[in-house]
Amino acid sequence: MNDASTSITLPALYAVVRRNAAIILFTIGLAVGTSVALSAATDPVYEARSAVAFNDNSADLQALGIPASPDFQPDKAAAAQAERITRPDVIAEVRRTLRVDLSVQEIQDxxxxxxxxxxNLVSIIVEAPTADLAARLANGLAAAVRDDATDRVKARYREGGRAAQRRANRLKGDRNLARRAVFEDQAARLLALASFATPVDVVRTAEVPEGPSSPKPVRNGVLAALLGAILGAGLVFLRQTFDRRLREVDEVREQIDLPIAGFLTTRALGHVAFPGSGDKKPKEQDTEAFRILRTNVGFLDPAGPPKVVLVTSPLPEEGKSTTASGLAWAEAVASRATLLVDCDLRRPTVAKRLGLPASPGLTEFLAGEAEPADILHTVDAGDGSKLVVITAGGHTSNHAEMLVSERFREFLAQVSDVYDRIVLDSAPLLPVSDTIGLLPQVDAVLLCLRLGQTTRDDATAARNALDRFPDATVGMVLTAADKSQRPYYAGSYAYTSLPASERA
Known part of the structure; x- marks a missing residue:
């Protein structure tokens, strides 16, 4: 058997997403719903922006003939000045001027x-509960920082001018006329600069915002949907990692290197394909599935159709008895002499499903307590076809020993001379050894795997058990394989018969 591929193919990824679409859609819906609820419960916040530019006054000083070095790092100077915008005294002045019903700390935050x-451009960003308040505060802060900086610079120039004038006044006599004239000129220039200095310009006034900056329901909804999809994918990945059950046909192919002989729907499980068996009438698609299985079984072995076919599964409740009875019915309606034998001596089901007496059966025959005529039951398979059935019989404690006994071998040899096809419904492979003893005595084995129930580990263990008997031809039957789980070529189409009233 080939090792299962560890790579993720696009079809396999699509199958995983399709199978778990409900989880992903649920997480997306939950995330979007939470986002909408939070957006509805959040008070709107409006954002307004104004901008101020801090000018380099060295050009003004040089224009007046006062030596000054230009500022070669306006961004650092602007960053230092920007800290003044959020100073409590500046904010307090804005609060007083605008008569805002907010505390200094609330505005500062x-x-x-x-x-x-x-x-040297500094943007002032204000968030407020109303659009008008946001714009007023942004413009008020811009004006306040402009006025504060202008007052400080003008005061510095005036103080410099007065200092220069005082130095000039201290110079007396004719010898100091030139120096006194220099200081007087400097004082006049600084006092003149104090009258028109503009260290800060408001380059952009804030406009009243048209809508809130937060919450943004559309943006939040899109982001929530993406987050929900990622969360859903994570949950699917965890489920895929820890859920060992086989769910898709492609998974089975990757895990178990065996030909697929047929598919059965969930609807077919637990019932019998016989129209006249007393069970509810089967759907035509289900009976057709058994006909397809019959055809595929005939081609399992290139050497020719198998005479004795054993049907088993890794564990109970995986559809082996339904498969065995359905295959036997399909063989019978094809005008083949067919014998169905219930070899599951521990948990027999054939007698109950077909409405036959449980005993005498196989156990009584193998124990020498019954003759062939006592255990053979003929069942109407429909359309005049007959199916011969042997039930499991009464309880016994040596199940495995009976099935490997010489009497059972002689029984198989005898019925093989009489019947065209013999179908054995055997016990599951893994829990008991009964079926292992039967494998050397049969021509073909059908391993039933129930999608959504059989695990990868169980399927692999069953495959490994069958590998010990290389002479037996093995095929798989995937049960509970509903339309969404099957490939398009495996029974996704229906072609039913016309009612009698519509026939020509």
Missing amino acids: SVSTQVDPAS
């Missing part, structure tokens, strides 16, 4: 600054 590293 709602204000942030942003410095353009390539210039």
Whole structure:
């Protein structure tokens, strides 16, 4: 058997997503719903921006003939000045001027600054519960920082001018006329600069925002959907990692290197394909599935159709008895002499499903307590076809020993001379040894795997058990394989018969 591929193919990924679409859609819906609820419960916040530019006054000083070095790092100067915008005294002045019903701390928490590293431009960003308040505060802060900086610079120039004038006044006599004239000229220039200095310009006033900056339901919904999809994919990955059950046909092919002989739907399980068996009438698609299985079994072995076919599964409740009875029915309606034998001596089901007496049966015959005529039951398979059935019989404690006994071998040899096809419904492979003893005595084995129930480990263990008997031809029957789990070529189409009233 080939090792299962560890790579994830696109069809396998698609199958995983399709199978777990409900989980992903649920997480997306939950995330979007939570986002919508939070957006509805969140008070709107409006954002307004103004901008100020801190000018380099060295050009003004040089224009007046006062030596000054230019500022070669305007961004650092602007960053230092930007800190003044959120100073409590500046904010307190704005609060007083605008008569805002917010505390200094509340305003301070709602204000942030942003410095353009390539210039001396500082943006003032204000968030407020109303659009008008946000714009008023942004413009008020811009004006306040402009006025504060202008007052400080003008005061410095005036103080410099007065200091220069005082130095000039201290110079007496004719010898100091030139020096006194220099200081007087410097004082006049500084006092003149104090009258028109503009260290800060408001380059952008804030406009009243048209809508809130947060919450943004559309953006939040899209992000929530993406987050929900990621969360859903994570849950699917965890489920795929820890859920060992085989769910898709492609998974089975990757895990178990065996030909697939047929598919049965969930609807067919637990019932019998016989229209006249007393069970509810089967759907035509289900009976057709057994006909397909019959055809595929005939081609399992290139040497020719198998005479004795054993049907088993890794564990109970995986559809082996339904498969065995359905295959036997399909063989019978094909005008083949067919014998169905219930070899599951521990948990027999054939007698109950077909409405036959449980004993005498196989156990009584193998114990020498019954003759062949006592255990052979003929069942109407429909359309005039007959199926011969041997039930399991009464309880016994030596199940495995009976099935490997010489009497059972002689029994198989005898019925093989009489019947065209013999179908053995055997016990599951893994829990008991009964079926292991039968494998050397049969021509072909059908291993039933129930999608959504059989695990990878159980399927692999059953495959390994069958590998010890290389002479037996083995095929798989995938049960509970509903339309969504089957490939398009495996029974996804229906072609039913016309009612009699519509026939020509």
